[in-house]
Structures are given as C-alpha cells and as structure tokens.
Amino acid sequence: GAVVSQHPSWVICKSGTSVKIECRSLDFQATTMFWYRQFPKQSLMLMATSNEGSKATYEQGVEKDKFLINHASLTLSTLTVTSAHPEDSSFYICSAKQGGAHSEQFFGPGTRLTVL
Amino acid sequence: QQPVQSPQAVILREGEDAVINCSSSKALYSVHWYRQKHGEAPVFLMILLKGGEQKGHDKISASFNEKKQQSSLYLTASQLSYSGTYFCGTDTDKLIFGTGTRLQVFP
Numbered sequence: 001g002a003v004v005s006q007h008p009s010w011v012i013c014k015s016g017t018s019v020k021i022e023c024r025s026l027d028f029q030a031t032t033m034f035w036y037r038q039f040p041k042q043s044l045m046l047m048a049t050s051n052e053g054s055k056a057t058y059e060q061g062v063e064k065d066k067f068l069i070n071h072a073s074l075t076l077s078t079l080t081v082t083s084a085h086p087e088d089s090s091f092y093i094c095s096a097k098q099g100g101a102h103s104e105q106f107f108g109p110g111t112r113l114t115v116l
Numbered sequence: 117q118q119p120v121q122s123p124q125a126v127i128l129r130e131g132e133d134a135v136i137n138c139s140s141s142k143a144l145y146s147v148h149w150y151r152q153k154h155g156e157a158p159v160f161l162m163i164l165l166k167g168g169e170q171k172g173h174d175k176i177s178a179s180f181n182e183k184k185q186q187s188s189l190y191l192t193a194s195q196l197s198y199s200g201t202y203f204c205g206t207d208t209d210k211l212i213f214g215t216g217t218r219l220q221v222f223p
Binding site: 032034036042043044045046049091093095100102104105106107108109110112 | 148155158163203207209210212213214215216
C-alpha cells in the first residue's frame with residue numbers, strides 16, 4: 001500500500017525558534033498533500049492544502065505567515081512553524097493522495113511538537 | 117462544516133456491539149471512516165459514496181443513508197484491538213474530520 005513518511009517523529013524546541021517538518025510520499029506521486037493539527041483529545045483539524053508547484057491554501061484561522069508550507073515536488077511537502085510558542089505544541093499530521101475527490105488519503109505517522 | 121459524531125465515548129466489554137453515528141446538516145459528497153490509536157496516525161477503514169450504500173469487512177461495517185446526511189459505523193463482537201478513537205470524514209477536495217468517538221473495549 002501507499003506509504004507516507006514524516007520527519008521528525010517528535011521535536012522539542014525553545015520558544016521563538018522555527019521548526020521544519022517533512023512529509024514524503026514514498027511509493028507514489030501525490031497530487032495533493034494536506035497538513036492537519038491535532039490537540040489532545042480533539043479531532044484532526046485541517047490547516048492547509050498543498051499542491052506541487054503552487055501556493056498552499058490555508059483554512060480559515062490558520063496564519064499562513066506562521067505556518068509556512070512548501071510543496072517542492074510530487075513527493076515532498078514541508079511545514080515550517082516559525083517563531084514557535086508553547087500554544088503551537090501539538091501533533092502535526094500530513095496526508096497525501098493521488099487522485100481527485102473521494103480518493104483515499106494516506107496519512108503520515110505524525111510529528112509531536114513540544115515548544116518550551 | 118464539521119460532521120458531528122455520537123456518542124462521544126463508548127465503553128464495551130469484549131464481544132459486545134457498538135454503533136457510532138456521523139451526522140451533517142448538509143448532504144455529504146462521501147463519508148470516510150478512520151480509526152486512530154493514541155499518538156498514531158488515523159487508519160483508513162472504508163469510504164461510502166452513494167446514498168443507501170452499505171459495506172463492510174470482517175465485523176466492521178457502515179451505512180450511508182439515502183439523503184447522504186448520516187452515516188453509521190457498526191462494530192460487532194468487539195475485540196480489544198477495536199479500542200481507539202473513530203472519526204468520520206467527508207471530502208470534496210479536502211477531507212474534513214468529524215468530532216470523534218472514543219471507544220474502549222475491556223476484557
């Protein structure tokens with residue numbers, strides 16, 4: 001089956017620093033990649049949709065200058081949390097899909113970010 | 117618009133059945149079902165596309181009502197491995213997850 005990897009799996013950083021999270025589709029080319037954030041005991045909330053070679057589309061309430069998304073190729077998307085603060089501590093999960101609407105999305109294992 | 121799930125939490129003994137509901141005020145294009153274990157990514161269970169559709173595998177099945185505003189996930193003869201949080205989701209060009217239902221199965 002299709003595999004999506006994320007790196008790192010966890011990261012601890014100091015407040016004010018920036019953190020980059022990578023999401024890769026290992027055995028398929030992803031037409032679209034998505035970034036989700038999940039706080040404890042809550043649902044996964046979509047942050048942005050990313051298409052290769054174009055600007056990401058952010059959901060309402062997500063600061064695009066704080067959460068920088070780069071989709072450099074059909075297999076790689078990165079999320080950079082700039083000037084991280086403790087309230088940004090969360091579980092960040094990416095997903096990727098090959099097809100259009102209703103096609104299955106494949107999820108990465110997630111990245112646990114802790115900002116001190 | 118985020119689909120609403122009920123119940124919020126379920127506690128079962130092994131072998132018992134459970135039903136998880138997913139509702140929307142507007143017709144859904146499709147409904148996806150996922151299970152997530154703590155600290156892990158969600159795992160795809162199934163997708164339903166058509167009103168009136170029912171599908172399943174093993175002891176987990178789901179239905180999608182004719183108006184496409186409600187879906188139910190049926191877990192029969194639950195096993196310990198069924199424990200986790202279940203999410204429905206709907207997508208057009210992006211997948212929006214429901215509020216979630218936490219399921220715990222005890223021996």
